[in-house]
Each structure stands twice: as C-alpha cells, then as structure tokens.
Amino acid sequence: MTLLRLFFEFAKTGLFAVGGGLATIPFLQDMGAGTGWFTNTDLTTMIAVSESTPGPLGVNMATYVGYQTAGIPGAVAATLGLIFPSVIIIMVIAGFLQKFRQSKTVDALFQGLRPASTALIASAGLSVAGAVLFLFTQGGGQGELANTIAVRWPSVILCGVVFVCMRYTPLKKLHPVAFIAAAAVAGVVFQL
Amino acid sequence: MNIYFDLFLTFAKVGVCTFGGGYAMLPILQREVVEGRGWAADEELTDYFAIGQCTPGIIAVNTATFIGYKLRGVLGGVAATLGLVFPSLVIITVIAACLSNFAQFPVVVHALAGVNACVVALIASSVIKLGKSTLKNGASITIFLCVLALGNANRVFHASVGGISLFELLSSPAVLIVLAGIAGYVVWGLGKKGGERK
Structure with a gap:
C-alpha cells in the first residue's frame, strides 16, 4: 500500500x-x-x-x-x-x-526555439557559475556595508584551466568525465 | 549489440556522468549521443531541451525519452529512460543505506567543489558548440540575446501589474520558449510565404 x-x-x-x-x-x-x-x-x-x-x-x-x-x-x-x-x-x-516534421510551420517554430533554448542553457550556466565561482555574503546589520561579493579564485582558476584544456589543447579529445574526475582530485588536493 | 541494450547502457553512462541538474548532462550527451553514436544532432538537443522546459518532468528524463523514442519507438524510449535513472537508483540506495552523512564528509565537499568548477567550464564549452549550429543569422542571434536578457531581467528590474510580477513572469522558461516559437513563426514561417508570393 x-x-x-x-x-x-x-x-x-x-x-x-x-x-x-x-x-x-x-x-x-x-x-x-x-x-x-x-x-x-x-x-x-x-x-x-x-x-x-x-x-x-x-x-x-x-x-x-x-x-x-x-x-x-x-x-x-x-x-x-x-x-x-x-x-x-x-x-x-x-x-x-x-x-509533422515536414511541416513548414513546425520547422519555423523550431527555428525560433533553438536560439531561445541555447540562451536558456547559457543562462542556467551563468547561474551555476555565479554560485560556484563567487561567494555572496549578506551584509551584517548595524548599517555596515551591504552585501559583498568575493571571488573564489581557486575555483575560477580550475574552471579556466579546464575550459582552455578542453577547447584549445589536444586534451579536448578526452571524454568530459575525465575532466570531471581530474577536477574532483584537484578539489581534494587543493582543499577547494 | 542489441539496440535497446545499447540505449540503456549509453543513457546509464550519461546518468553516471551528470552532476546536478539537466543542463550538466548536456556535455555528456553531446559526447555520447551526438559525437559517439550519431543518434541526434546538436540542434535536436536544443529542440528537446526547449520542449523539456515547457513540459512536466525532469529535463534529463524528457531528453532520454525523446532520443530513445526517436530511434526505436515506445520500447526505445523506455529503455533509454530506465538506463538514465538506473545509476541513481543504485548509488543513492547505497548512500542512503550506509552513509547518511555522506554530504558532510570533507573529501566529498572538496571533490564536489572541484567538480562544480569543472561543470561550469563544461557547460560553457557546450553552449559554444550549440551556438555554432543554432546562431547562424541575425534573427536567431537577436532571439538568443532577447531571451538571455529577459531571462535574467528579474534580477535587476522589478515591476508588477495587478499583483503579478512582470519580470518574474517574463523570466519563466516556459513563457520565453512560447514567445520564441511565435517569433520563429513570424520570422521564418510568414517570411518564407511572403517570399514565395513574389
């Protein structure tokens, strides 16, 4: 039940x-x-x-x-x-x-959907980037400075290294999971 | 190899390699399904993600069902979907049974921080790949920029009409997808007919 x-x-x-x-x-x-x-x-x-x-x-x-x-x-x-x-x-x-794949109307609709879908994925990527690469702290009371944003440099550097490796070096032939595994090891070694 | 087994196995691989939401699965899908198997093109992936945004359910599951169905009908859709969820079932059951404080282990926390930084780079690279096939002309680039701007406008602007927050509504993926579909129809659907009449 x-x-x-x-x-x-x-x-x-x-x-x-x-x-x-x-x-x-x-x-x-x-x-x-x-x-x-x-x-x-x-x-x-x-x-x-x-x-x-x-x-x-x-x-x-x-x-x-x-x-x-x-x-x-x-x-x-x-x-x-x-x-x-x-x-x-x-x-x-x-x-x-x-x-309805042959239909001109459906085809036109998808012509419009594809760039929008790409934008939504980019947008989701940006929010992940915001959460992972930056540290947002709520301002402490007593009229102090409002919210502060700190950059998590180790994460930014790791992200940059992965991006460059997978786009501009022969390593781009590797499976994405190889980068994920390497990044996990880097995270543990450098105490990210 | 049996195609149904191949679908199950390929999507099980995608499931194992995906950390986080559906978008994190995109780089793995591009590698396994587009480049590895040739089961779908980059543009089709954006189609499936667009539909997945406006239909109920998990986007990753919807995409697996789509690709499986496209290849081998209902059984293919079921095989791909079960493949996608299978690793989660096993891994989560083991963790729930043995390691209820799994997420607090320092090793897990640090490894995950590394994985997350990597996922940002993977998604960025996937978006560039997608953009090459979906942003080929002025109109599509305009739609891309409008959706990107509207989707994030609610972080900056606030306006409400009749109690409904305007930018909140506009930033909803389902609304943006519908608007983009209409824009596509107006630009490419009506435009072409006009061209033929001449």
Missing part, C-alpha cells in the same frame, strides 16, 4: 513540476508535510546528497525519499512514479513531431 502511495505521490510531482530537478522541491515539501514521511530537515539532507552524487537531481531525490520510506522497493516505486507521467507525455509529443 505504501508502495502504491509512493508511486502515486511521485507521479503527481512528476506531472506538475515543470522545468527540471529544482522545481520538484516545493512539491516535496508539501509531500513531507502531507504524508509525514520526512521532515524539512530530512529534505535538506536529501538535497545535499542528491546534489553531491551523479544523476539528475529530481531522480536522486525520488530514490532517496522512496528508500527512506520503504526500502529498496520504495526507491524503485518512487523513481518509476516520478518518471511515469513525463515518459507518456514526451512520447505523445515525440509521435506528434515525427508526423
């Missing part, structure tokens, strides 16, 4: 969270309050674990919540529930697109 409920609750999240992993968080807060499966503190731990392990954030969250609630079957039920609605919706859209 719990399994069915996990599947259903996460299917609801999958159906209404539009636009990626972080969009699932408000739904999970509601779910925690409604079902008593986890508290907001648990949720913070889950977000931290999901962000520090590979895999899409939303999927990691579902697996974690499912496991905590009902063990391995729970993890499977929650994850399948989360992806179920979008798999159906995307297949319907994909079928529709294949049918």
Whole structure:
C-alpha cells in the first residue's frame, strides 16, 4: 500500500513540476508535510546528497525519499512514479513531431526555439557559475556595508584551466568525465 | 549489440556522468549521443531541451525519452529512460543505506567543489558548440540575446501589474520558449510565404 502511495505521490510531482530537478522541491515539501514521511530537515539532507552524487537531481531525490520510506522497493516505486507521467507525455509529443516534421510551420517554430533554448542553457550556466565561482555574503546589520561579493579564485582558476584544456589543447579529445574526475582530485588536493 | 541494450547502457553512462541538474548532462550527451553514436544532432538537443522546459518532468528524463523514442519507438524510449535513472537508483540506495552523512564528509565537499568548477567550464564549452549550429543569422542571434536578457531581467528590474510580477513572469522558461516559437513563426514561417508570393 505504501508502495502504491509512493508511486502515486511521485507521479503527481512528476506531472506538475515543470522545468527540471529544482522545481520538484516545493512539491516535496508539501509531500513531507502531507504524508509525514520526512521532515524539512530530512529534505535538506536529501538535497545535499542528491546534489553531491551523479544523476539528475529530481531522480536522486525520488530514490532517496522512496528508500527512506520503504526500502529498496520504495526507491524503485518512487523513481518509476516520478518518471511515469513525463515518459507518456514526451512520447505523445515525440509521435506528434515525427508526423509533422515536414511541416513548414513546425520547422519555423523550431527555428525560433533553438536560439531561445541555447540562451536558456547559457543562462542556467551563468547561474551555476555565479554560485560556484563567487561567494555572496549578506551584509551584517548595524548599517555596515551591504552585501559583498568575493571571488573564489581557486575555483575560477580550475574552471579556466579546464575550459582552455578542453577547447584549445589536444586534451579536448578526452571524454568530459575525465575532466570531471581530474577536477574532483584537484578539489581534494587543493582543499577547494 | 542489441539496440535497446545499447540505449540503456549509453543513457546509464550519461546518468553516471551528470552532476546536478539537466543542463550538466548536456556535455555528456553531446559526447555520447551526438559525437559517439550519431543518434541526434546538436540542434535536436536544443529542440528537446526547449520542449523539456515547457513540459512536466525532469529535463534529463524528457531528453532520454525523446532520443530513445526517436530511434526505436515506445520500447526505445523506455529503455533509454530506465538506463538514465538506473545509476541513481543504485548509488543513492547505497548512500542512503550506509552513509547518511555522506554530504558532510570533507573529501566529498572538496571533490564536489572541484567538480562544480569543472561543470561550469563544461557547460560553457557546450553552449559554444550549440551556438555554432543554432546562431547562424541575425534573427536567431537577436532571439538568443532577447531571451538571455529577459531571462535574467528579474534580477535587476522589478515591476508588477495587478499583483503579478512582470519580470518574474517574463523570466519563466516556459513563457520565453512560447514567445520564441511565435517569433520563429513570424520570422521564418510568414517570411518564407511572403517570399514565395513574389
């Protein structure tokens, strides 16, 4: 019964969270309050674990919540529930697109979507860059200086080195995961 | 190799290599799916991401379903999607079972700081690659710049109409995607017809 409920609750999240992993968080807060499966503190731990392990954030969250609630079957039920609605919706859209691919109108729409999609990805990249390469501190009270921004130089340098290596040196033939692994080692060695 | 197994395995690889949200998977997708397998072109990836922005669900999952479906119909879509989530299921279950304070280990914190700095560089490089295939003329560059500006305008400007924050609304990806689709129709759809009439 719990399994069915996990599947259903996460299917609801999958159906209404539009636009990626972080969009699932408000739904999970509601779910925690409604079902008593986890508290907001648990949720913070889950977000931290999901962000520090590979895999899409939303999927990691579902697996974690499912496991905590009902063990391995729970993890499977929650994850399948989360992806179920979008798999159906995307297949319907994909079928529709294949049918109308020759259409001039659809082609024109996508001509407009592609630069917009590129811009949204660039924009997401910029917010990741902001969070990773800079340190924002809220100004302390008593009329002191307002918010300050500090540059995390070690991260900036690492980011720059990776970028140059993967675009302008023979290393660009390497798989991206080689850079990720090297950066993880660098992070540990230099105590980033 | 069986194509369904190949789809499962390739997307499992993408799942293992993706840290963070759907955008972090882009560099790995370009490598594995576009360059490695030839299953999709760079422009198609932007199409899938655009649709993933406006439809429910995780963008990474939506993209996997799309590519799998395109290659082998419903079963292909299911194989690719299950492949993508499989590594998460295993890794997260192990961590949840054994290491509930995993995210606080100093080694994990430092390694992750390194990975995050690397992901910024990977995304930057992916955007440049995408831009080469999607920003080929004045109109597409204009759309790119408008979306980039509107998407971030709410950080600087604030205005509200009837209680609805205007820039907040405009910066929503779904709204921007719809506007860009309309712009595309006006520029390329209507423009071409006009050209034919002459």
